[in-house]
Amino acid sequence: MFSKYKEKRVEKIAISDIDLSNVPKHVAIIMDGNGRWAKNRGLPRVAGHKAGVQTIKKIANIASNIGIEVLTLFAFSTENWKRPEKEVKFLMELPQQFLLDYMEELMEKNVQVKLMGFDKQLPDNTLNAVREAEERTKNNTGLILNFALNYGSRAEIVNATKNILNDVINGKLEQDEINETTFNNYLLTKDYPEPDLLIRTSGEQRISNFLLWQLAYSELWFTPVYWPDFNEQLFLMAIYDYQKRGRRFGGLEE
Template identity: 60%
Template sequence: MFKFLKHWFRFKASHTAANSPQIDLDKVPAHIGIIMDGNGRWAKQRGLPRVAGHHSGMKNVKKITMAANDLGVKVLTMYAFSTENWKRPKDEVDFLMKLPQEFFPKEIEELIQNNVRIRMTGWKEGLPDYTLKAIEGAIERTKNNTGLILNFALNYGSRKEIMMGVQEMIRDVQAGKLQTEELDEAIFSSYMLTSELPDPDLLIRTSGELRLSNFLLWQLAYSELWFTEAYWPEFTETLFLEAIAEYQRRARRYGGI
């Protein structure tokens, strides 16, 4: 009870703006996915290089993470870098790969104090050593935390995830570890990279784009989708609350009536 009250008063103190929507803390989505889009366009509008938008977007990660933590969200999955993003100009990719080196040393102590646990969904192969070192260090330092899981989808693509899951499942069938007749949605989900996490209840995408961009295609089957014109660097806590308030107004029927 004390933990809940502490959590509630901290939330109230952090989100008392008059225009903030009212949130039912008993109906907060357990898992929220965010496609953090629009960094480059945000920068272009201001006459800045695209990398300046990525840098501002990085700063916004902690702000929204703290808002999610205050609400009692269990998992926040942020789409940080897709398997398709390697096609971008080399200087932009190099800048993105260096952001974890800047983000974690600056923010890790506060994340630890707030009981946040870092996780990564994606493939380590292909990532620079310095990127991996920063991420793995943060994962190690927060591994015993029991609060919000801040899950970075990094070097991640859902089609690759599904194909590799199918390949692994076929190998298990051929090895006699799994019978074809046993296959169902739950078993298939166990071959996904997010098998230890619940499926997202809510997906947020910034920048006005209305597509999933190869993000958690299997896991988002029954998620509520919410889109905003705001670019990621200008996505505020109030907009985050608006997304959750809209989620709470919807009736999730999962194909039923």
């Protein structure tokens, strides 16, 4: 649902309004609307992507401050290669620039950078930048900032299925051992809790091939605000709204 709060209410949401003992462990975000944000301002689409990087910094900071364990950002999908070559090239350069500009602050805030996706198709400079950031931040114990880069959930599920089949054929796994827990251990998110909350900006209300398995019981929160305009108050509003919901996971509310 779209947020029921008016803009005046947004301005009043602060960390003091949040129950810090009940923040979601894992928040996933579909960062949508960069191109439309730029178009509305008569700017090229890449200007929207550049502005969106600044939003990543803000949201990573506030997520870290309130104690969220994992923040997964849908940065580039397996379908995004269909976009114009110039735009794709710019998007592939953004992780390197973001990590270069933000690395010192990431270290200060004890943030650990992780990459989730299929890296074979990524340009060397993009992959090397992220891998270097992973190495430099691997001992940090705070927020995990997980970039879903060249990620597609259907491809992830197919890949997991192939790996399970291969392990069964090679005698590493018995067919009777295959269950939801086993399957989950073959996914790219195996080391993280499933997302408690999914946020999507820009007004679109769909999942777009993002974490299809993992979002089975996630709370969904949509906002018409484009990603470059998404801010700390809106993020806190999403958390505040999440804390007002009853999560029954198929059971009855006590």
